[in-house]
Amino acid sequence: MIISNPIRLPFWQIKTLQSLLHLTAVAWVGYVFYLALSGQILGDPVQYLIDFTGLGAINLLFMSLAISPSARIFKFSQIMILRRPLGVYAAVYGLLHFAVFVAFELQFEMALVFSEVIDRPYITVGFSALVILSVLLISSLNRVKRALGRRWQQIHNWVYVAAPLVLLHFIWSLKTLDLASWLYIMSFVVLIIFRIKNIQKIIKK
Amino acid sequence: MLIKTPSSSASSENQVTEEAVFNSRRSLLKQIGFIGAGALLSKTTNAGPFDWFKSESKEMFSRSALSFTKSPSDAQIQTPEVQALNYNNFFEFGTSKSDPATHAQSFKVDPWTIVIDGLVEKPIELGYEDLFTMFDLQERIYRLRCVEAWSMVIPWIGFSLSGLINKAKPLSSAKYVAFETLYDPEQMRGQRSRFVGGGVDYPYVEGLRLDEAMHPLTTLSVGMYGKTLSPQNGAPIRLVMPWKYGFKSIKSLVKIKLVDKMPPTSWNRLAPDEYGFYANVNPNVSHPRWSQARERRIVGSGLLAQDRIDTKLFNGYDEVAELYRGMDLAKFY
Numbered sequence: 001m002i003i004s005n006p007i008r009l010p011f012w013q014i015k016t017l018q019s020l021l022h023l024t025a026v027a028w029v030g031y032v033f034y035l036a037l038s039g040q041i042l043g044d045p046v047q048y049l050i051d052f053t054g055l056g057a058i059n060l061l062f063m064s065l066a067i068s069p070s071a072r073i074f075k076f077s078q079i080m081i082l083r084r085p086l087g088v089y090a091a092v093y094g095l096l097h098f099a100v101f102v103a104f105e106l107q108f109e110m111a112l113v114f115s116e117v118i119d120r121p122y123i124t125v126g127f128s129a130l131v132i133l134s135v136l137l138i139s140s141l142n143r144v145k146r147a148l149g150r151r152w153q154q155i156h157n158w159v160y161v162a163a164p165l166v167l168l169h170f171i172w173s174l175k176t177l178d179l180a181s182w183l184y185i186m187s188f189v190v191l192i193i194f195r196i197k198n199i200q201k202i203i204k205k
Numbered sequence: 206m207l208i209k210t211p212s213s214s215a216s217s218e219n220q221v222t223e224e225a226v227f228n229s230r231r232s233l234l235k236q237i238g239f240i241g242a243g244a245l246l247s248k249t250t251n252a253g254p255f256d257w258f259k260s261e262s263k264e265m266f267s268r269s270a271l272s273f274t275k276s277p278s279d280a281q282i283q284t285p286e287v288q289a290l291n292y293n294n295f296f297e298f299g300t301s302k303s304d305p306a307t308h309a310q311s312f313k314v315d316p317w318t319i320v321i322d323g324l325v326e327k328p329i330e331l332g333y334e335d336l337f338t339m340f341d342l343q344e345r346i347y348r349l350r351c352v353e354a355w356s357m358v359i360p361w362i363g364f365s366l367s368g369l370i371n372k373a374k375p376l377s378s379a380k381y382v383a384f385e386t387l388y389d390p391e392q393m394r395g396q397r398s399r400f401v402g403g404g405v406d407y408p409y410v411e412g413l414r415l416d417e418a419m420h421p422l423t424t425l426s427v428g429m430y431g432k433t434l435s436p437q438n439g440a441p442i443r444l445v446m447p448w449k450y451g452f453k454s455i456k457s458l459v460k461i462k463l464v465d466k467m468p469p470t471s472w473n474r475l476a477p478d479e480y481g482f483y484a485n486v487n488p489n490v491s492h493p494r495w496s497q498a499r500e501r502r503i504v505g506s507g508l509l510a511q512d513r514i515d516t517k518l519f520n521g522y523d524e525v526a527e528l529y530r531g532m533d534l535a536k537f538y
Contacts, residue, residue: 039506043292043302044355046501046508105501107513112499120495172494175353176403176475178300 006075014078021082025089029056029096046104053097058166060090061133062187065163069194084140087159091137094130094166126169132162157202160195163188266310266440268432273342273362281346282504284357286430292503293437294351295456297386297393300403304395305437312392312436314457319442323383323462326374336427336442340364345424347447349454350486350520356500361445362428366461367419375415375463382418383468384411384444385460405471411444411455412468412482416528422447425458448519450484481538485529486520490538 009017032052036045064086071077106112117127136156138144145152167188171181192199295305315333322328331339342362350356370382388396388408395402417423424445427434434440439456446453452472462468472480479493488498502512519525529537 033508036508039508039510041506041508042290042306043288044501044503045506047292047302047355049508104508107501109499109513112496116496122494174300176296176300176405178403179398179400182400 006077009078014081017079018081018085021085021089025060025085025093029053029093046100049100050097050105053093053100054170057090057093057097057133058170058184060086060093061159061163061166062184062191064090065159065191065195069191073194088137088140091133094133095137098127098130122169122172125165125172129162129165129169132158132165136162160199160202163191264310266312266436268428268435270432271337271342271362271428273344273428273431276344276346276360281348281358283346284359284503285506288503288506289357289359289429290435290437294353294451295437295439296403296405297395297407297409297457298437299395299401306435308394309436312440312457314436314441317441317459319459319461321369321373321461321463323464324376324379325370325463326376327372329369329373333441337433340368342427345426345445347422347424347445348520349445349447349451350500350516352450352452352480352484352492352497354492354495354497354500354516356502356516356520358502358504359429360431361424361426362431363424363426363445365421366423366425366444367421369425369461370415370418370463373463378465379463380415381464381467382413382415383460383462383464384413384455384458385409385462386455387457387459405475408459409455409471410469411453412470413446413453414467414528415463417446417525420525420528422522422525448486448522448525450480450486452480453484483529483534483537485518485534485538486516487518487534487538488516489518490535 029052032049035041036049039045041048064083067079067083067086071080102108102113106116116123118124136159139148139152139155148155167184170184171177174181291306292302293305294302295309298305298308317333317336319331319336320328321331342364344360344362346358346360348356348358366382386407386409387393390396390407393402393407395405396407413423424447425442426439426445427442429438434443436457439454439458442458443456444454444458453470467482470480470482472484473482486497491497497516499513500516502514504510504512
């Protein structure tokens with residue numbers, strides 16, 4: 001599994017990659033919200049935004065989890081600088097997902113927001129994951145990170161709780177399992193396999 | 206002969222404009238899907254990784270204008286046609302809301318055969334033309350409430366199912382009516398693969414009690430918005446049950462069979478604790494995973510045009526309440 005030659009890109013290339021990530025994550029969701037607000041989404045814009053932000057959050061979270069195994073396997077340590085932005089955008093997309101649900105699906109009926117979060121198991125699960133991701137988001141600020149010191153890693157190990165919750169939330173929300181949901185389940189299993197030692201260590205502690 | 210085939214010069218203004226807008230939006234969405242394919246983000250616009258290659262040159266299904274009696278004016282705000290055409294649950298063409306519009310455009314509806322048989326004196330077989338000529342067509346503007354807690358208001362064109370059943374002369378032993386959608390895996394990609402079709406056992410089947418089927422509101426629809434149905438909406442003929450959740454309104458019918466026992470229904474078979482045989486719209490009985498108390502009415506294409514309203518018992522069609530007198534609606538959901 002270990003590739004002998006480390007991959008090294010010129011600094012500007014890896015920086016460009018990082019900038020592209022920022023640009024894509026922001027511009028894409030901005031564009032989709034623009035389409036929805038201006039009535040250019042065929043069908044139901046609310047459902048479209050919920051799906052887009054929700055799936056976006058899962059994709060970004062899974063990509064962030066794929067970074068460190070990839071860096072190890074391909075000896076490509078430079079891509080580690082992409083891990084934080086991927087995680088940050090995963091949390092931001094998750095928050096947007098919840099915001100769309102509250103603002104456009106439930107249209108700020110706060111009583112219903114509370115009862116849905118409590119009574120609907122798949123929403124409870126999704127909301128728990130969002131709470132974890134929000135904590136991780138806040139603790140990703142440089143100042144907070146420094147203040148946390150060694151505890152930062154402990155806190156960020158909670159991603160191993162958040163990721164399966166996110167997946168469960170998505171699967172549970174569907175009427176039936178379709179091809180996409182199976183692909184997500186498989187990707188999750190692969191991600192876990194590549195991090196199994198890491199996870200065992202955390203559990204032993 | 207009620208189907209008009211207008212020449213291109215006779216096309217009405219709205220017909221032309223809408224399809225152009227429709228197509229340009231379609232390509233726009235396709236582009237979004239293209240960017241996202243690598244990131245697996247494309248679920249809502251593309252179901253499979255190579256779909257955009259295939260659908261590039263696909264022609265839209267062509268719908269013909271119908272003659273019908275206009276509905277007496279209705280105060281309800283109707284759902285824009287483009288939304289009713291592009292936001293569909295029709296798992297035979299894929300599980301995402303945009304799949305039916307994407308993958309059903311080459312669906313063949315003519316020739317078509319629909320059979321009415323079972324416990325009847327005179328079984329009937331109808332061909333494509335008969336669907337439009339056998340009965341006078343009426344416009345019926347009905348609310349459609351999906352079990353997923355969204356709703357639309359749609360101007361259907363069709364006739365009462367009771368007229369057709371009466372023609373077949375039901376025997377006194379007939380107590381229920383069983384319906385069946387076309388089974389054609391070659392045309393319906395969801396029937397070819399369990400992954401695409403969401404694990405439903407095809408053909409899709411539905412059922413009604415005979416008294417429900419004979420109710421004047423119960424409609425067989427052959428058109429909407431002035432034209433014949435599009436495939437994603439269940440062409441060429443579908444059931445419309447305005448007081449029941451949308452999944453009861455079975456699409457692309459090939460079989461109506463009168464029977465003496467309660468027939469199986471597809472969603473009930475798949476998840477019996479979530480979807481019952483009756484599936485009457487009822488704000489007091491929650492779906493196990495979400496509330497049915499309120500609904501989002503889709504009445505405009507802008508994000509802010511949404512309208513959240515209380516869901517009404519029997520979707521507001523109180524005249525059907527007598528059919529269920531004395532029944533525990535929480536038990537018979």
